[in-house]
Amino acid sequence: MPRPRPPHLHREITRHGKAVWYVRVGRGPRVRIKVDYGTPEFDAEYRAALADVPARKAAPSCSSLQWLITRYRETKEAWGSLSEVTRRRRDNIFKQVVETAGHEPYARIIQTTILAGKERRAHTPHQARHLLDAMRGLFRWAHKAGLVKVDPTLGVSNPARKRTEGFIPWSEAHMAAYEARSPIGTRQRLWLDVIAYTGLRRGDAVRIGRQHVRNGVATLKTEKGGFMVEVSLPILPILQATLDAGPCGDLTFIVGANGRPLIKAACRAAGVPGSAHGVRKIAATRAADAGATEAQLMAIFGWTDPKMAALYTRTANRKRLAAEAMDKLNAGGTSIPAPSPPVRGRGAKAK
Numbered sequence: 001m002p003r004p005r006p007p008h009l010h011r012e013i014t015r016h017g018k019a020v021w022y023v024r025v026g027r028g029p030r031v032r033i034k035v036d037y038g039t040p041e042f043d044a045e046y047r048a049a050l051a052d053v054p055a056r057k058a059a060p061s062c063s064s065l066q067w068l069i070t071r072y073r074e075t076k077e078a079w080g081s082l083s084e085v086t087r088r089r090r091d092n093i094f095k096q097v098v099e100t101a102g103h104e105p106y107a108r109i110i111q112t113t114i115l116a117g118k119e120r121r122a123h124t125p126h127q128a129r130h131l132l133d134a135m136r137g138l139f140r141w142a143h144k145a146g147l148v149k150v151d152p153t154l155g156v157s158n159p160a161r162k163r164t165e166g167f168i169p170w171s172e173a174h175m176a177a178y179e180a181r182s183p184i185g186t187r188q189r190l191w192l193d194v195i196a197y198t199g200l201r202r203g204d205a206v207r208i209g210r211q212h213v214r215n216g217v218a219t220l221k222t223e224k225g226g227f228m229v230e231v232s233l234p235i236l237p238i239l240q241a242t243l244d245a246g247p248c249g250d251l252t253f254i255v256g257a258n259g260r261p262l263i264k265a266a267c268r269a270a271g272v273p274g275s276a277h278g279v280r281k282i283a284a285t286r287a288a289d290a291g292a293t294e295a296q297l298m299a300i301f302g303w304t305d306p307k308m309a310a311l312y313t314r315t316a317n318r319k320r321l322a323a324e325a326m327d328k329l330n331a332g333g334t335s336i337p338a339p340s341p342p343v344r345g346r347g348a349k350a351k
Helices: 040-052 065-072 084-101 111-120 125-144 172-181 187-196 237-245 264-270 276-289 294-301 306-329
Strands: 009-013 019-023 031-033 217-224 227-234
Touching: 019 040, 031 040, 065 084, 065 125, 084 125, 111 125, 172 187, 172 264, 172 276, 187 237, 187 264, 187 276, 227 294, 276 294, 276 306, 294 306
Parallel strands: none
Antiparallel strands: 009 019, 019 031, 217 227
8 A cells, every 4th residue: 555645745747757746835835855755865855845834824813903904905995095105104004013913802902002002103203193094094994884883093182293394495596506506408407397397296296207298288196195186287388498308207207317216415416405395385485476376376286275375375475565565665765764762761860
């Protein structure tokens, strides 16, 4: 009676008629055994191949947090409607969550659990905010689907934002310095003019290309905070001249020498603030100073909140009002009277 074949050992005949042996557990990778069958060396390689096969992970329990995250990522409305950038950011968060607590029952996730996760990321407020956004999306869906009775993210506030002045807005002097360093016909100048004369955010500016332009108008969907806004921007003559001079990429206008966008290096070379957002700010300032309304600014820059547009229009209006007021003060060649000397108190003696 022939000896039974060891488990997970498979035999295959090649197209040359030669028998080969390999070890394969389930649908895992195949490990070839290169010595003759039946020899002590064959038995040693067989055992070594089995030892190298990683243990199969048990499927997550249907009550685990990992299972809940997997089901959430399969939804078309809750997950599929998010932008690609948002999904990628939340995937990174969920990967961390699964590694640390994926085996935990999701029904035991309470508000203090969410607060603890937020506190662990207190030194990185942006990561804490991304965690809250990801867990809110997960448990809002789970609550709506009837999988949890209470949303544990309710009542958990976002981490406080540090008060800063934000990105340094470019001045006209910055623009002149950069343009002198990078004339038309250079990659560095091309990225500047694309942002300055479209008003696009950096993430959108590095995506725009010839495929987005029809009849002199560029149309693409921009993203901010998970929301998609479609903008239509005429290609201005000054930008068209820069695009014609190139060099442009195949699918994107902005490219670096190695095919990647270059921004900070070009700014350092010109001695200006290394921020594409600073260029976007001067673009908004120029438009507001030229008389653009809040609605027009929102259409250009893809803003959904009028507060940002109002910030620029208020500043522009102050400049115009101040200029008009100074003209009125100087009307007819009159001068501003000097202030009167202070009135001395009763009984004071002149020195």
